[in-house]
Amino acid sequence: MIRRAVKDDIRSVYELEKRCFKDPYPEVVLLMLYQLYPELFFVAENGIEKNIVGYVSGMIRMDGFGHIASICVDEKYRRRGIGRRLMETIESAMRTIFKVCNFRLEVRVSNEPAIKLYESLGYRIISRLKGYYLDGEDGYLMTKTIC
């Protein structure tokens, strides 16, 4: 089930974040993202224990783009459509609440699963961001326009 996050979820989201990324956002950054745009912070729970197995968060930029700040799904729960549903949920909230027409995100050039997910949702690579990540890896800027 996908639902809006509440403040008490942030600790579990941070534990998930650490399992998903080698350069995780600090808990305080996740809290800040939640506090800035609580209506754009969603979690996926598993059916039985109601553990958080995925999350997505985003913000609205000054230029009007909806920005996907972070998404991850627990390794054990991947390839079940959770990532896609999280993306569709946040895009829908950006569209209906903030009237967003354009979406953007950054992704590591090596992150094939994520790039494939975004392409399947209509995102296209716009530019390569040299040394975008802390370890020096390049990123891709990907965007999607819906209106």
Ligand SMILES: CC(C)(COP(=O)(O)OP(=O)(O)OC[C@H]1O[C@@H](n2cnc3c(N)ncnc32)[C@H](O)[C@@H]1OP(=O)(O)O)[C@@H](O)C(=O)NCCC(=O)NCCS
């Ligand atoms: C990227 C991520 C969120 C995808 O989550 P997920 O729940 O596994 O994705 P879904 O099951 O919804 O997959 C949707 C589509 O994405 C593509 N995809 C997802 N994982 C893929 C993989 N490992 N290889 C190829 N394509 C993949 C497929 O097109 C898939 O559709 P299909 O299963 O019908 O073929 C997940 O792999 C993850 O958390 N990765 C680590 C964190 C991360 O990299 N986040 C993105 C940072 S920019």
